[in-house]
Amino acid sequence: MRVLVVGSGGREHAxxxxxxxxxxxxxxxxxxxxxxxARQATCHFVSDADVSGIVELAGSIxxxxxxxxxxAPLVAGMTDALxxxxxxxxxxxxxxxxxxGSKGFAKEIMNAAGVPTAGFATFVEYESAMAHLAxxxxxxxxxxxxxxxGKGVMVVEAREEAEAAIRQCFxxxxxxxAGLNVLVEECLVGHECSVLALCDGETILxxxxxxxxxxxxxxxxxxxxxxxxxxxPVPRVPAELVEEIIETVHRPTIEELKxxxxxFRGVLYAGLMxxxxxxxxxxxxxxxxxxxxxxxxxxLESDLVELMLATTAGSLGEHSLKWKDERCVSVILAxxxxxxxxxxxxxxxxxxxxxxxxGLEVFHAGTAEKDGGFVTNGGRVLAVSALDSTxxxxxxxxxxxxxxxxxxxxxxxxxxxxxxxxxxx
Ligand code: AMP
Ligand code: GLY
Numbered sequence: 001m002r003v004l005v006v007g008s009g010g011r012e013h014a015x016x017x018x019x020x021x022x023x024x025x026x027x028x029x030x031x032x033x034x035x036x037x038a039r040q041a042t043c044h045f046v047s048d049a050d051v052s053g054i055v056e057l058a059g060s061i062x063x064x065x066x067x068x069x070x071x072a073p074l075v076a077g078m079t080d081a082l083x084x085x086x087x088x089x090x091x092x093x094x095x096x097x098x099x100x101g102s103k104g105f106a107k108e109i110m111n112a113a114g115v116p117t118a119g120f121a122t123f124v125e126y127e128s129a130m131a132h133l134a135x136x137x138x139x140x141x142x143x144x145x146x147x148x149x150g151k152g153v154m155v156v157e158a159r160e161e162a163e164a165a166i167r168q169c170f171x172x173x174x175x176x177x178a179g180l181n182v183l184v185e186e187c188l189v190g191h192e193c194s195v196l197a198l199c200d201g202e203t204i205l206x207x208x209x210x211x212x213x214x215x216x217x218x219x220x221x222x223x224x225x226x227x228x229x230x231x232x233p234v235p236r237v238p239a240e241l242v243e244e245i246i247e248t249v250h251r252p253t254i255e256e257l258k259x260x261x262x263x264f265r266g267v268l269y270a271g272l273m274x275x276x277x278x279x280x281x282x283x284x285x286x287x288x289x290x291x292x293x294x295x296x297x298x299x300l301e302s303d304l305v306e307l308m309l310a311t312t313a314g315s316l317g318e319h320s321l322k323w324k325d326e327r328c329v330s331v332i333l334a335x336x337x338x339x340x341x342x343x344x345x346x347x348x349x350x351x352x353x354x355x356x357x358x359g360l361e362v363f364h365a366g367t368a369e370k371d372g373g374f375v376t377n378g379g380r381v382l383a384v385s386a387l388d389s390t391x392x393x394x395x396x397x398x399x400x401x402x403x404x405x406x407x408x409x410x411x412x413x414x415x416x417x418x419x420x421x422x423x424x425x
Pocket of ligand 2: 212226227285288289290292
């Protein structure tokens with residue numbers, strides 16, 4: 001069969017590598033892909049924002065399965081358009097993707113379903129949002145309702161900062177229309193964790209949890225990013241806790257959607273805070289996490305394509321997941337200026353001809369091919385993932401790989417998975 005993967009990041013490279021390894025798959029295509037993806041897939045110059053262009057491409061390559069990687073095209077209805085044209089698609093339809101596309105909608109569903117989450121208030125007017133600040137304590141969290149490429153969430157320490165965040169939304173329009181609806185949310189404290197699950201509308205199959213590192217600098221300092229590293233599994237989230245999270249978060253959410261006539265098929269990714277009162281939802285995403293899957297997929301023994309097909313067909317109940325009994329650590333290499341900006345065209349050295357490193361899995365995000373090699377082409381450039389029987393072994397291997405790679409302005413965190421290595425003793 002032919003698989004088409006839509007998107008251009010590390011997540012899409014991870015999906016492409018799994019698809020290429022599947023015994024069901026003869027050809028892998030990507031749109032638009034990136035430098036590393038081009039080593040395993042045929043890349044097509046069609047933007048992942050171009051819904052009709054992707055439908056046309058799926059037709060011309062006769063795609064048997066199209067996987068939509070990022071949130072924006074899902075929210076924009078790419079799945080609906082592909083399905084209407086007769087294609088099989090992995091990724092929820094627009095009405096279900098609203099769980100990520102509107103934080104207000106996600107809260108409405110969680111409240112109706114009794115899913116634990118932070119207390120909040122929503123505002124469509126600058127004045128009332130400002131007035132609300134007199135009634136709350138700090139820190140607090142100000143969120144733009146819509147998609148803002150991970151930048152619409154501001155955790156603020158004091159009232160002046162909250163005022164500035166609200167001004168950014170309503171006055172500066174920093175997040176466009178996404179910021180004209182604002183949530184002011186209770187600040188939760190605890191450890192964060194990502195629990196992703198495949199859902200076919202009925203059956204929910206959890207993937208092993210992953211720990212993302214959101215901030216740019218060591219020790220969780222500096223601005224939020226798309227994610228600077230990851231490890232999986234997460235010892236503080238054992239199987240029983242995953243089960244509890246599925247039953248208190250994922251299942252009631254899917255059921256509340258069903259009550260409203262919305263069929264959720266795809267990945268439901270809960271970003272959670274493990275608080276003293278139990279796990280609470282920070283946000284829902286409706287697609288695979290990036291860099292979560294760069295640490296989850298290397299451990300997955302099951303055929304991802306088979307699972308994605310079962311998700312779309314509603315037959316996940318016949319499947320289970322098989323995992324390697326190993327730990328995975330993934331370190332992100334970012335380009336100069338990230339996350340405020342990014343640098344393009346810096347030559348990357350140290351990778352082999354396939355853009356890989358022996359004994360590791362390297363996932364390309366912001367890379368492009370040039371003269372047979374690779375150059376930077378975005379903020380997050382590469383993810384270097386390593387497996388080992390211990391976190392220490394996986395971490396040492398991942399950082400040994402990182403040391404071999406270099407490009408101008410390369411930045412990465414030195415503390416990915418350090419806490420679990422310490423706990424391992
Ligand atoms: P989100 O895109 O909603 O996951 O938010 C990005 C990051 O902001 C999260 O990973 C958390 O680190 C932080 N965050 C979001 N909501 C809250 C909250 N209610 N309390 C504390 N931190 C939060
Ligand atoms: N790792 C964060 C995300 O995928 O949204």
